[in-house]
Amino acid sequence: MPRLYGFDNQALTRVRAQERQVVREAVGRIRAGQSQAEVAAWMTAEGHRGTMGGEWTSMTLGRLLDNPAIAGLERIPDTGELCETGREALITPEEFRWLQERPGRRGSIRSVERREDDYQYLLSEGLTVCADCGQRMTGSRTGAGTPSYRCQSNFEGRGGCGKVRINASRLEDYVAEYVLGELSRPGAQAALESARKAMAAEAQQVVVRIAALEGKRTELAAPYAEGQLSRDSFVAADRHIGRDLKAERARLRYLEQGAEVPLGGIEDLARWWEHAPFASKRGLVLLLVEKIQVHPARARGVRAVDDRVTLIWRTALAA
Template sequence: MPRLYGFDNQTRTRVRAPERQVVREAVGRIRAGQSQAEAAAWMTAEGHRGTMGGEWTSMTLGRLLDNPAIAGLERDPDTNELRETGREALITPEEFRWLQQRPGRRGSIRSIEPREDDYEYLLSEGLTECGDCGQHMAGSRTDAGSPSYRCQSNFEGRGGCGKVRINAPRLEDHVGECVLGELSRPGAQAALEAAREAMAAEAQQAVVRIAALEGARAELVGPYAEGQLSRGTLVAADRRIGRDLRAERARLRYLEQGVDVPLGGVEDLARWWEHAPFASKRGLVLLLVKKIQVRPARARGVRDVDDRVNLVWRTALAA
């Protein structure tokens, strides 16, 4: 099976920088108004070829752009929802969703079968946790198709109790109201800037750790080639480093969302929130909130969320 274009190996844990740049340029052209066929023609004209040496066509490019792995995503086999893998990516999750939701993107090979639109979970990626067992809650639809956050009992080997679920829009509305309350307090801007500086420092530390892990992985090659390491030891060490790298890269993306919030010149943060893009809202929540704990409902069918949710604030203002 050929590797996926843009990645250096079958497990898609390492990217090929030149190929990633080609994909980013192609996506940029499509977002600027070019058709998929025009972007493919540009790739071929520039001498770029697929992993099997073939020229790019609208269909082969569409097959690549419809693969969630290029954005560090995968589909939950039970719910079909997109979830982050922590692996390296060629484009951002936001760019991938734009490509999938773009009705005028000519040449896509996506199925014409109707399915529910992907729901953008504002409080995912470890921000929300189960109040019973501490497991991170993930976005997941109910049997009726309603978006929710749930503690999953078997999620990539990180099992939780599986007993806690909460309606996603209601939780997000509640957290949004709490955030707006904090934004209306005196000193909000200064506290947010201080929080962003702290997150930027933590992000830089993550960059250093990632570089050290990548160096450690590269250093394994020499001893193995010289017969000082067995294949089993090499594979075990590589897997361990790979797990740590995925965790660090996921943490870095998490932190960067808070660092990149455009707060400069914003005087009325509450009004800004009402019209802010999804990514900016999420970044602002990350600056304010360290984690959101969700307890079980008092009884089946209870819809209130206020008494089930505890926000652990990050900033001194909200403490």
């Protein structure tokens, strides 16, 4: 059986860095509006080949992008629900779900049934938290279909209060206004560069911790195979390591978004914001903002966000 493109082994525990970069760019192109056929043609033209040496087609690319393993996920057989494995990934779980929620993406091998347009949540993945209980807020649509950030009452076994929700576009506009205000300050460029270096340094530390955890997972196999470790002990230890790997990889994705953002002149960044790529805008926010706390609304139906949001700045410049 051929290996899955992007991975170095059948166990999916090691990735091929060059192939992972190809997959990331392919997903980026699809999210920018290119069809799978166009992206497959680009991959072939650049000299990239499948694991059996064949040229890429819309169908072979579609099969790869519909495999949850590329995002470190797997489906629970009984329910079909996606769960994280803690293994290495080529793209983020959010990117994979975006692809699956696009069955009508141009050139997809999946159904062409039309679904509601997805929404890119700029302030997700732990950046926005509930001020009441400290729970991370996740992107969620209201009953009317409006994108919002919500404190989930039960998120991955860690229950939040479930009482705080805020309109996504209003919160993002509010944060963007303050971020752009910070960019106009003297010394902003130096502060951003300092923050980026700090995030890049922490990312390297996380990479080391991930390698150590992967080593521990590999070391477990020998005593288990030799009968020195019971199956229950092996599964419990492997699950614990998997949880740690999941947290570290999520942290690494978070840090990489800030460390990799392109920095030009501050004036250029401020002018460019309105039409900037999503990933670059998100990275810029991460460089400036450590956390966004959202407080409950004063009363039901209140739409203002000014008195509901507390920004905790990352850089020494911001205040």
